[in-house]
Amino acid sequence: MRVGILANSYLSAFTIYRQLHDLPDCDLYIVLSPLPHRSPIISVLANFARMIIGSLSPMSWQLSSVPFNRRVIFLPHTIDHPGSVAQLKKLQFDVGLHKSGGIYRKETITAFRLGILNPHIGLLPEYRGRSVMEWSLLKNDPVGISVFFIDTGIDTGEQIIIKEQVDVSHYTSISEAKEFLFNLDATFFRKALKVLNSAEPGFQLNDGSGHRYYVMSKLFQGVVQEILERRL
């Protein structure tokens, strides 16, 4: 399976690469594109510099050689640019792994045979949108991660590959709990790719039965903070 990690920053993509590179039956690449409001040239130069510096740090030869064995692809335009989409199609990826900002257009998504996976830090279908960890805690519901194939909507992609509850009760701050969940992206990508590579890959249906949540107010964030501190 050809897999592309879609990112704006080499370092963030590499943290995923490092944890997935040994997956059997998985041909892994890093695809870097500039942020929409950033100069493509600066973006490429910055990532190139990070790549070279990263290759100099002490680690296995296999990993430090990533930049030099054609595993890194630079897109000169943003990911949704027609030129980028054409390039992605030529690369014939099976799956994309979402590690960049923004929402993908349909043309970008369909450039991947199966689609682009997103590790959403809320349990679908109930918790779509923003501040979903906080809303789960406020409503005394389990916190977790759902890895699903993106569509053009907000967490509405129909195919959930895996979803699991994650315990954040050992954290006493919202930011720490969230960082913990975000840092599990590679772990969950790994699980999802294993499912997709298995003999009978299946999915759960994201049936739209839940709600879209929005950025939480400071008032309710204070309540969530207290929930964490008091381990309610």
Add this chain to the structure above:
Amino acid sequence: MTPIQSLISKSLKQRHSDVCERLLALPTSSDFANKLNRHFQSPNLSARWDIPETWLNSQQSCLLSLQALALDESIELSAGVPEMPRDEFYEILILAARNPEQRFVLLTTEYSFPLNFLHPSEEKIREHVLERLMVQDRAVIERKSFGAVESDDLFLRLNLIAIQAAISTDLRFIDALNYYYELLPSSWYPASQHPWLLNSFLALYAKALTPAFVNR
């Protein structure tokens, strides 16, 4: 009440006194604002609303009806029907997303009795209004300022969301109000045709925060 519900209730009660204080500090340049201030010196905390079982028309305009709701005054009603089928209204509202003046007219025409916004048939419209407020409008205001959005249109929709928040157990609605209250600069007042919509928004928000509503 669970410990979490107790924390939520406590936070909303604390917010209630802040909101009342802020409401009373607003300009009282209009008759309505003056009346509202006097009313909020000793508000009617027992006033409740019910979800209308059928569509009702108010004998007065949406804006006057909103004022009446904020003042806990009665509204003369008659049985009626919506101006158009709900799916059609929803589509037209979406098309008016970038035309605040048109959207203002659409909403005030459709909701002469604002409590119709609570009707089960309005679920998609409520979700759309909430989404616009918490995604597109919020982004513009945070990037620029309240002056960058059409304030009558914004506060009309916040008034409607406050009505929903007052009767709904869905915390997303009250939290939209929480969020906008925190976003609102303390000394800012709209320079628009109906600036009192800010006063009525705070009044209806306070109503949604009162114990009678909070302990739902």
